[in-house]
Amino acid sequence: MLDDSRLSPREQQIAKSYAAGCNYQEIAANLHIAPSTVRTHLATIYRKLEVSSKVDLANRLNGQGPVPQDQVDHAAIISELALSLEEALSREKALSEVLRIIGASRGDLGLVMPAILRHALDLCDAEFGILFEYRGKKQFQASFTLGIPAAFQRWLDESGIFSASDQTGLGRMVASRTTVNIMDVKSEAIYRTDDPLRFATADLGGARSFVAIPMLAADQLVGAFTVYRQSVRPFSEDSLRLAEIFAAQSVIALENARLMSDSGHPQ
Structure with a gap:
């Protein structure tokens, strides 16, 4: 087996979980840390163990020696490129899986939407997600949620169809029809008012950074x-592009369900 002295106890936990097939989100949930922290640890693990793939990592954990590197001095670059490649492959796999589920769902939104949200949270390093259906006149209803804190979920259930004021993320999204990316929901002036949606989002949900994408x-x-x-970690351009792709897939799923319903086809 690997000499564990090179890795801290936390790094050992993360390395073993990642090599066993767990993704960033699953490891983060188990260890009560942010997905981005998992990635930071993995970059360090890759450098320490001189590995450049998940397969290499599993082999090193099983006691095999390091693969000879011609450019050991470039270990940091190699680890970053390796993780970036694995993340790109994960994105492609997730999008393919979502498309497969949409195609096979026969309009069953209860099957499709949780899958879309699950992959979006994983790839965007987010703690929870909500798909709101628009009811017109700046009114919304939370139709699907994943990972949401219980207090926020109760508020949404009790509110049913609710109005979003102009200063909220949803309200601004309605007006602009563009993505709204908020660095910190508690830093905006609306948080210091009695706006119920912002209170529920920040205080009941514990949200800090937030993005709303129009469907x-x-x-x-x-x-x-x-x-x-649930921490102040603004969404990068790469994360926004990923989230927008999943939003587009959600629209496809909703339209498929509507067409199935209009045709009288059993769902």
């Missing part, structure tokens, strides 16, 4: 795809 079908707003982080 558009033929230029008509049909919903909002939202993901939340």
